[in-house]
Amino acid sequence: xxxxxxxxxxxxxxxxxxxxxxxxxxxxxxxxxxxxxxxxxxxxxxxxxxxxxxxxxxxxxxxxxxxxxxxxxxxxxxxxxxxxxxxxxxxxxxxxxxxxxxxxxxxxxxxxxxxxxxxxxxxxxxxxxxxxxxxxxxxxxxxxxxxxxxxxxxxxxxxxxxxxxxxxxxxxxxxxxxxxxxxxxxxxxxxxxxxxxxxxxxxxxxxxxxxxxxxxxxxxxxxxxxxxxxxxxxxxxxxxxxxxxxxxxxxxxxxxxxxxxxxxxxxxxxxxxxxxxxxxxxxxxxxxxxxxxxxxxxxxxxxxxxxxxxxxxxxxxxxxxxxxxxxxxxxxxxxxxxxxxxxxxxxxxxxxxxxxxxxxxxxxxxxxxxxxxxxxxxxxxxxxxxxxxxxxxxxxxxxxxxxxxxxxxxxxxxxxxxxxxxxxxxxxxxxxxxxxxxxxxxxxxxxxxxxxxx
Numbered sequence: 135x136x137x138x139x140x141x142x143x144x145x146x147x148x149x150x151x152x153x154x155x156x157x158x159x160x161x162x163x164x165x166x167x168x169x170x171x172x173x174x175x176x177x178x179x180x181x182x183x184x185x186x187x188x189x190x191x192x193x194x195x196x197x198x199x200x201x202x203x204x205x206x207x208x209x210x211x212x213x214x215x216x217x218x219x220x221x222x223x224x225x226x227x228x229x230x231x232x233x234x235x236x237x238x239x240x241x242x243x244x245x246x247x248x249x250x251x252x253x254x255x256x257x258x259x260x261x262x263x264x265x266x267x268x269x270x271x272x273x274x275x276x277x278x279x280x281x282x283x284x285x286x287x288x289x290x291x292x293x294x295x296x297x298x299x300x301x302x303x304x305x306x307x308x309x310x311x312x313x314x315x316x317x318x319x320x321x322x323x324x325x326x327x328x329x330x331x332x333x334x335x336x337x338x339x340x341x342x343x344x345x346x347x348x349x350x351x352x353x354x355x356x357x358x359x360x361x362x363x364x365x366x367x368x369x370x371x372x373x374x375x376x377x378x379x380x381x382x383x384x385x386x387x388x389x390x391x392x393x394x395x396x397x398x399x400x401x402x403x404x405x406x407x408x409x410x411x412x413x414x415x416x417x418x419x420x421x422x423x424x425x426x427x428x429x430x431x432x433x434x435x436x437x438x439x440x441x442x443x444x445x446x447x448x449x450x451x452x453x454x455x456x457x458x459x460x461x462x463x464x465x466x467x468x469x470x471x472x473x474x475x476x477x478x479x480x481x482x483x484x485x486x487x488x489x490x491x492x493x494x495x496x497x498x499x500x501x502x503x504x505x506x507x508x509x510x511x512x513x514x515x516x517x518x519x520x521x522x523x524x525x526x527x528x529x530x531x532x533x534x535x536x537x538x539x540x541x542x543x544x545x546x547x548x549x550x551x552x553x554x555x556x557x558x559x560x561x562x563x564x565x566x567x568x569x570x571x572x573x574x575x576x577x578x579x580x581x582x583x584x585x586x587x588x
Contacts, residue, residue: 162490
């Protein structure tokens with residue numbers, strides 16, 4: 135494995151979207167946003183996925199690479215809530231009323247840093263606008279450092295049916311080194327409270343943080359397994375202090391280097407698979423009866439900015455709030471990062487679009503290819519050709535398909551391939567981003583900065 139790390143642990147896109155967000159450009163007008171919204175009503179998928187970005191945090195974690203800001207004065211938080219509600223009203227006027235909600239996701243920042251009554255108001259407004267599909271996913275990310283059982287009860291009352299608990303690590307020394315507050319109450323009490331309300335439970339962890347060792351992270355994963363969450367995520371920490379200067383503060387303590395970081399991940403992976411979890415994508419582990427596990431078996435797993443989902447529940451993403459990214463079939467649009475500019479623009483009746491990207495037909499095809507690989511660990515060229523109503527040759531021509539490169543991956547034990555299909559091998563799963571990058575035409579002339587796979 136060491137020789138693979140040295141060969142392939144080079145910067146490549148994360149591919150949480152295609153094209154990646156750092157390809158978005160500034161000269162994307164509000165008129166283009168409205169044009170994309172109008173087109174989205176006649177494009178697939180027809181379902182609606184809503185994302186609400188709450189950028190506030192009560193304390194800034196040093197590792198954070200999200201668009202987040204220290205908690206503001208109460209008046210500014212109220213103004214931000216009101217602006218989100220106005221943005222929802224503006225955008226939803228242009229969405230066909232017959233469409234249905236499949237997902238709502240609150241992310242941040244720490245969404246639960248603001249009063250939970252504000253969260254309930256925003257969620258209720260969306261649910262009043264449209265009907266839902268059967269069993270929609272209404273989810274929120276939670277920081278357990280500032281919440282007790284009562285707070286989680288309030289979220290259940292507000293209609294949430296999936297809670298992602300940002301534990302990151304059970305080791306308090308690691309949390310302290312990252313400036314992250316430890317859980318306010320024991321996680322097992324939170325789990326009990328949520329289970330009593332039939333809420334689906336996600337645990338989020340990060341590996342590659344200061345002071346982590348293979349043994350210490352094993353203890354964390356063992357504790358998590360004992361609590362039996364429905365889904366568990368092990369995010370790889372990307373150390374890019376030139377992009378997020380606060381990350382430089384983590385260097386006060388030793389960060390795991392490539393080989394140790396790989397060992398931490400592989401050991402956690404073995405523990406979770408042995409405990410009966412099914413691996414989904416690079417970093418998600420789910421119970422065998424989870425809909426993501428079933429979708430993986432059926433090769434119908436999908437992904438958007440909210441994370442992994444099924445093709446049944448996926449929808450075009452309409453995002454609200456500062457820095458929020460809408461993910462439509464023909465375009466991506468991103469709001470301004472400035473909270474004040476966001477509020478001022480919305481109050482004038484405009485959408486504060488700061489960046490965007492209109493996808494060509496070829497890029498939409500390539501998005502299908504890369505999404506299938508990242509989600510299902512395979513590319514079946516005929517399936518994609520049928521989906522986009524083109525020939526296999528036309529689909530391949532949208533990529534930088536190179537048999538010599540594919541054979542090199544195969545020789546290294548990362549993939550197996552034929553003219554009909556590319557499949558990732560379990561040994562090669564950490565390097566799926568490298569395989570995706572080898573098919574990506576945009577990278578041929580790119581000077582963008584990316585993180586390493588491990």
